[in-house]
Amino acid sequence: MLEDDFTYVLRKALAGHQLAPAEAAATAGIAEHAVLSFLRGTFCAETARRLAPVLGLDAEAFAGHADYHPQPLALPSIRQLDLPFGDGQVNAWLIKAGTDEVLFDAGNDTRDFLRALGELPERAFITHAHRDHIGGLDHLLEQRIPAHAAGIHGTIPMKPGDSVCCGPLVVRACDLSGHAVPALGYHIEGLSMPVLVTGDALFAGSIGGCATPASYQQALCNLRAALAPLPDATILLPGHGPATTLGEERGGNPFL
Numbered sequence: 001m002l003e004d005d006f007t008y009v010l011r012k013a014l015a016g017h018q019l020a021p022a023e024a025a026a027t028a029g030i031a032e033h034a035v036l037s038f039l040r041g042t043f044c045a046e047t048a049r050r051l052a053p054v055l056g057l058d059a060e061a062f063a064g065h066a067d068y069h070p071q072p073l074a075l076p077s078i079r080q081l082d083l084p085f086g087d088g089q090v091n092a093w094l095i096k097a098g099t100d101e102v103l104f105d106a107g108n109d110t111r112d113f114l115r116a117l118g119e120l121p122e123r124a125f126i127t128h129a130h131r132d133h134i135g136g137l138d139h140l141l142e143q144r145i146p147a148h149a150a151g152i153h154g155t156i157p158m159k160p161g162d163s164v165c166c167g168p169l170v171v172r173a174c175d176l177s178g179h180a181v182p183a184l185g186y187h188i189e190g191l192s193m194p195v196l197v198t199g200d201a202l203f204a205g206s207i208g209g210c211a212t213p214a215s216y217q218q219a220l221c222n223l224r225a226a227l228a229p230l231p232d233a234t235i236l237l238p239g240h241g242p243a244t245t246l247g248e249e250r251g252g253n254p255f256l
Contacts, residue, residue: 003088003241004206006048006065007039009254012209013055016216027054056220057254068252070204070244073235077191080243081116083107090132093197093237094121095188098167104186104197105239106136113139120145123166126152127199128180133239148173150182158184174226176201178219179208185226194234196226196246202236204244207255220255227256 004012014024021039025032028050038047045063052059061068079101081092085108092113093104100122107113113136124140126149127133140147141154148164149155150173158164160175169190176185179200188195200208201223210216227234232247249256 001241002069002205003203003238005041006043006062007041009057009062009065009206010035010039010051010055012207012216013051013057013254016210016213016220017055018213019055024051024054052254058256061252061256062254064252065205065254068205070242070248070252073243073245075235075243078195078235078237078243080237081107081113083112083116084109085132085240089240091237091239091241092116092133092136095169095191095195097122097169097190100167102166102169102171103140104237105133105199106140108132108135110136110139123148123164125149125158125164125171125184125186125197126155127176127185127197127201127239128183130180130200133199150184160184175222176219176226178210178215178217178222181215181218194230195237196230196234197237198239200239201226202249202253202255203238203241204236204249205241205253207253208239224256 021035022032025035030050034047043066048062049059052062077096079094083090090108092107094101103121103124124147129152147155148158158173160173163172172187173184177183186197210219234246236244
């Protein structure tokens, strides 16, 4: 199940461009009630196509968003911790590094996190400091698990371009600030496929919400720069929702 349906895509794009529904409708040359109906959950591909250029979205991806679902992935070296967060969920990811495991993010609630985690990882990496991604971090630090992050007290500072060797894997940070500032993504090399842990910078079919139009533009700029050199086969591990691939997102994510 996607983290964001088409209504959230439209809400995030409207907020990012600081446009009211009436303004977007007028610019697109459609009736305001068509936009309001879309926002209330009635999908219309033609409305999506007309709004897309006004909002800087890919028209065909937006027009197909109601039916977009990335293909399930067989990830033998990667384990998703699907953790509760309010009425929804949040991801943490465990990746095999030789005989050890490396953790990415730490969930919302310490008890839920530890129950799903089982054995402690060799090392941890945190994408950003929002509470649903650091719930178990204090416990990891108390257990003296090395944890890398940007701007989080008690962690090992990491900045874009820095890399850490974890057994046969190399974890390299990139700047995915926008939804949160600072925020890091993590490229992982050494598996059968390249992997990018995106945190809340990207979800299957969407992106993370941004507080201001400036942070929205920052998020898109950083995300596109990080993704541009990567092959379509790259596996993307988001902070919420299912894993996906870059090739699928290039075709099905309106923000890309």
